[in-house]
Amino acid sequence: MKFLRSNAPAVVLLSVGILFLLLGIWRGEPGEVLRKAVTICMECIGLG
DSSP, rough: OOHHTTTTTHHHHHHHHHHHHHHHHHHHHHHHHHHHHHHHHHHTTTOO
16 A cells, blocks of 8 residues: 555556546547558658
């Protein structure tokens, strides 16, 4: 318990970050991000 008390802000921020990460995965965001990344890379290389 001493660890949690002394690092409470870090534990809260880590928990919120994990919550948002899981929310994004649940909404299907990884596929959208990958699609946009591929589009940007293809435009930069000049293949698109």
